[in-house]
Amino acid sequence: MNYLPLFLDLKSKNVLIIGAGKVGFNKITLLLRSEAKVNVIAKELCSDVKILLDANKIRWISKKFDSSYLKKMFLVIAATNDLKLNQHIFKSCNDRCLFVNVVDDKSKCSFIFPSIIDRNPIITAISSGGTSPVLLRLLREKIESILPAKLGDVATISGQWRDIVKKRFNNLLERRRFWEKLFQSVFVEHILNGNKKKATEILNKTMNQNSILRGEIILVGAGPGDSGLLTLRGLQVLQQADVVLYDALVSQDVLDLIRRDAKRIYVGKRAGLKNITQDEIIKLLIVLAQKGKKVVRLKGGDPFIFGRGGEEVEAAKNAGIDFQIVPGITSAIGIAAYTGIPLTHRKYSQGVIFITGYKCKNGLTSDFSILCNPSYTLVVYMGTLQAIDIAKKLISYGRLKSTPIAIIIKGTTVNQKVIIGRLDEIEKIISCSIVTPALLIIGEVVRLHKKLRWFYPLDSLHDTYNISSIIKFI
Numbered sequence: 340m341n342y343l344p345l346f347l348d349l350k351s352k353n354v355l356i357i358g359a360g361k362v363g364f365n366k367i368t369l370l371l372r373s374e375a376k377v378n379v380i381a382k383e384l385c386s387d388v389k390i391l392l393d394a395n396k397i398r399w400i401s402k403k404f405d406s407s408y409l410k411k412m413f414l415v416i417a418a419t420n421d422l423k424l425n426q427h428i429f430k431s432c433n434d435r436c437l438f439v440n441v442v443d444d445k446s447k448c449s450f451i452f453p454s455i456i457d458r459n460p461i462i463t464a465i466s467s468g469g470t471s472p473v474l475l476r477l478l479r480e481k482i483e484s485i486l487p488a489k490l491g492d493v494a495t496i497s498g499q500w501r502d503i504v505k506k507r508f509n510n511l512l513e514r515r516r517f518w519e520k521l522f523q524s525v526f527v528e529h530i531l532n533g534n535k536k537k538a539t540e541i542l543n544k545t546m547n548q549n550s551i552l553r554g555e556i557i558l559v560g561a562g563p564g565d566s567g568l569l570t571l572r573g574l575q576v577l578q579q580a581d582v583v584l585y586d587a588l589v590s591q592d593v594l595d596l597i598r599r600d601a602k603r604i605y606v607g608k609r610a611g612l613k614n615i616t617q618d619e620i621i622k623l624l625i626v627l628a629q630k631g632k633k634v635v636r637l638k639g640g641d642p643f644i645f646g647r648g649g650e651e652v653e654a655a656k657n658a659g660i661d662f663q664i665v666p667g668i669t670s671a672i673g674i675a676a677y678t679g680i681p682l683t684h685r686k687y688s689q690g691v692i693f694i695t696g697y698k699c700k701n702g703l704t705s706d707f708s709i710l711c712n713p714s715y716t717l718v719v720y721m722g723t724l725q726a727i728d729i730a731k732k733l734i735s736y737g738r739l740k741s742t743p744i745a746i747i748i749k750g751t752t753v754n755q756k757v758i759i760g761r762l763d764e765i766e767k768i769i770s771c772s773i774v775t776p777a778l779l780i781i782g783e784v785v786r787l788h789k790k791l792r793w794f795y796p797l798d799s800l801h802d803t804y805n806i807s808s809i810i811k812f813i
Contacts, residue, residue, distance in 0.1 A: 341468045342450075342451060342466060342468055344453070344464060344466070345450075346462065346464070347373075347413075347414075349370065349373040349374065349375035349413065349414075350373065350374040350375070351374065351375075351376060352375055352376060352413040353375075353376045353378060353411055353412050353413055354370050354375045354376065354377055354378065354412065354413055354414055354415070354416070355378045355379075355380065355408060355409065355412045355414075355415045355416070356370070356377060356378070356379055356380070356415075356416045356417075356418060357379075357380045357381065357404050357415070357416070357417045357418065357419055357424075357428060358380075358381055358416075358417065358418030358419040358442075359379050359381035359383070359384040359385055359388040359399075359418075360381075360385050360418065361385060361387075362418045362442055362443075363379070363381065363385075363388065363416075363418035364385055364387045364388050364391075366416050366418055366442070366452075367379070367388065367391065367397060369452070369455075371391070371396060371397075372457075375413075376398070377396070377397040377398070378397070378398045378400050378408075378412070379392075379397055379398065379399050379400065380399075380400060380401045380402070380403070380404050380408060381399070381402065382402050382403075383402075384399065404424060404427075404428060406431040409431060409432065409435055409437060412437060413438075414437065414438040414439070414440075414450070415428065415432050415437055415438070415439045415440070416439070416440045416441075416442065417429070417439065417440070417441040417442065417447075418442045425441045425444060425447060426447070428441065429441055429447040432449070433449070438450045440452065445468075445469045451466060451468070451469060453465055453466040454466065454475050454476070454478075454479045456479060456482050456483055456486060458486055458487075458488070458490040458491040458494075459491045460491055460494050460495060460498070461486075461490055461491050461494050463482060463486065465478055465479060465482070487531050489530060489531050489533070490531070492530050492531075492535070493522075493526075493527055493530050493531070496530060496535065496538065496539070496542075497518070497521075500542060503546075504517060504518075504546060507546055510552070512552060512581065512631060512632070513552060516552065517545065517546065519579060520545060521541075521542060521545050524541060524545065525541060526538050526541045526542055526545070529541065552631030553631065553661065554627070554628030554629055554630060554631045554632050554633070554634065554660060554661070555628060555633050555634065555660065555661045555662065555663070556624050556625075556628050556634050556636060556651070556652070556655045556660055556661070556662045556663075557576050557580075557633070557634070557635050557636070557662065557663045557664075557665060558635075558636045558638065558642040558648045558651060558652060558662070558663070558664045558665065559573045559576055559577065559635055559636065559637050559638070559642070559665040559667065560573065560638060560639075560640060560641040560642050560646070560665060560666050560667015560668070560669070561573070561585075561586075561588075561589045561590070561593045561637050561638060561639050561640070561667055562593070562639075562640065562667045562668040562673055562751075563639065563640055563668060563669075563670040563673035563674050563677075563750055563751045564588075564590045564592075564593075564639075564673075564749065564750060564751040564752040565590070565592070565673070565677075565751040565752060566590060566592035566593045566595070566596060568667075568668045568673055568751065569593055569596065569667070570665060570666070570667065570668075572665050573665050573667065574596055576635055576663075576665055577596050577597045577598065577601075577635060577637070578596075578597075578598050579598070579633060580597065580598060580601045580633055580634070580635040581601060581602065581627075581632040581633045581634065582601060582602045582603075582604065582627050582632050582633075582634045582635070583597050583601055583602070583603050583604070583634075583635045583637050584604045584605075584606045584620065584623065584624065584634065584635070584636050584637065585603065585604070585605060585606065585607070585637040585638075586606065586607045586608070586637065586638050586639050587605075587607025587608065587639075588607070588638070588639025588640070588776065589637050589638070589639050590639075590752060593637070597637075601635075604623070606620050606623070617647060617650065620651070621650070621651055621654045624636060624651060624654070624655065625654065625655065625658045625660060628655070628658075628660045629658075629660070636648075636651055638667070639667075639670065640667055640668070640669045640670040640673075641666050641667040641668065641669040642664065642666070642667065643664070643666070644669040644670075644671075644693065644720075645693075645695045645720045645721075648664065652664065669693075670720065670750065670778055671691075671693055671718040671720070671778065671780075673750065673751050674747050674750030674751055674778050675718070675780060677750055677751045677755065677794045678745060678747055678750065678755075678757050678780075678788055678792060678794070679787065679788050679790070679791030679792035679793055679794070680745060680780055680784055680785055680787060680788050680791070681784055681787060681791070682716045682718065682780075682784060683716065683784070684784050684787065687716075687782070687783040687784045687786070687787070688714060688715060688716040688782055688783060688784050689714045689715070690714070690715045690716070691715065691716040691717075691718060692709070692710060692715050692716070692717050692718070693718050693720065694710070694717065694718070694719055694720070694729075695719070695720045695721055696719055696720060696721035696722050696723065696724030696725045696726065696729070696779075707732045707733060707735075707736040708736055710733060710736070710738075711733050711736040711737045711738040713738065713739065713742070713782070713783065715782065716780065716781070716782035716783075716784050717733075717780075717781040717782060718778065718779070718780055718781075719778070719779040719780075719781070720778065721775070721776055721777075722746065722777050722778050722779025723746070723769055723775050723776075723777050723779070724775075726746075726765050726769055726779055727765055727766050727769055730762050730763070730765040730766070733762060733781070734762060734763065738762060738781075739762070740761065740762055740763035741761050741762070741763070742761065742762040742781060742782065742783070743759070743760075743761065743762075743781075743782070743783060743785035743786050744759070744760050744761060744762055744764075744765065744779065744780065744781050744785060745757055745758065745759055745779070745780045745785045745788060746758040746760075746768060746777050746778070746779055747777060747778045747779075747780070748777045750778055751794075752796065753796045754796065755794065755796045756804070757788065757792075757804070758804045758805070759785065759788060759789075759804065759805045760805060762781060
């Protein structure tokens with residue numbers, strides 16, 4: 340983050356602007372909207388600024404800048420074409436620890452003006468840090484189009500009732516649930532349509548409904564890593580959560596989308612390490628939900644594909660706790676797409692089978708007579724754990740030693756790496772200390788990787804490896 344976004348209260352505060360041309364006028368207009376006391380230094384005023392002066396909306400304090408005018412100023416804007424003067428203003432302000440903005444000179448700005456979407460009292464500000472003004476303009480147009488013109492009225496009316504609601508609900512969690520419920524109701528639509536009386540009736544009715552806190556457990560699939568693959572519903576739930584229990588496979592980019600004041604609890608499990616047990620996770624989910632909290636269980640991929648999500652919602656059901664399931668893009672589908680390997684293809688594969696590298700708890704073994712069928716693509720989750728054993732059994736049951744394989748590490752992320760080899764080369768690959776977790780794809784469709792790959796997270800020459808280059812890769 341190159342700039343920390345701040346909203347300044349400039350009401351009745353002295354602001355100094357040096358320069359009163361067209362650019363200066365635009366800045367003065369913006370400052371007046373924030374009810375600042377605008378002081379101007381300029382040799383002469385453009386016609387628009389003169390109108391403001393005649394209306395007593397600004398003060399023209401001098402024709403020439405002197406550092407003594409910086410006294411009691413809150414912030415300073417230089418809007419002149421005089422480079423030497425701008426440098427002098429910048430240095431004088433820095434010496435006094437004053438915020439200063441030299442228009443169109445990023446190197447001489449301790450603050451910058453964002454692009455503003457005004458739905459007062461709701462203000463949206465976006466910035467590219469001066470790197471891409473055209474992109475910023477396009478983004479602003481999109482945001483302008485989706486924020487209703489009367490959205491500020493929703494905030495204004497809510498603000499008028501804030502103290503009343505606070506008295507009605509002593510508990511912070513109860514208040515937040517009330518506002519969430521209200522803002523998701525027709526209350527908002529009535530205000531946007533100009534019917535404030537009806538909106539107020541709904542507010543009153545909602546406030547006087549039973550306020551007993553009811554906890555909930557929501558399973559959310561975070562997808563394979565790229566935060567862009569999180570579903571819209573998943574994002575909405577993360578923004579409403581009171582507590583989020585997340586796995587080791589959830590990427591930092593996805594974690595950054597969680598509501599900032601939600602409590603985060605890491606419950607990741609990794610092979611070979613001392614971890615929290617599944618029973619402990621389930622107990623924690625239930626205890627938190629019984630306290631009335633909205634608890635999100637955030638899992639990599641999809642919670643119902645080797646994610647033990649079924650066990651967790653079964654426990655919630657047995658405990659009488661409400662639950663929801665938000666599916667995610669499972670790792671096999673997401674990672675295969677990002678490596679250009681279609682899991683099914685008319686010429687190469689008529690079906691796909693998902694298995695896990697972990698052995699089943701009840702001692703169940705995979706039916707290798709089915710898994711060795713060359714007309715099926717085989718995808719092994721946590722693929723390096725039992726990869727050598729799986730490969731040997733597949734070969735013993737008739738799968739060709741030359742069957743192409745792909746091992747994908749950190750798929751869909753900027754650190755994605757793909758290793759291409761043959762089924763009988765797995766032991767050599769695994770012996771090179773391949774990073775886990777990894778996904779293993781076995782089948783003829785792997786041959787299409789070179790032709791169909793489109794995602795180049797790193798140097799395009801060094802994000803895919805074959806067996807001959809693995810030693811160098813490691």
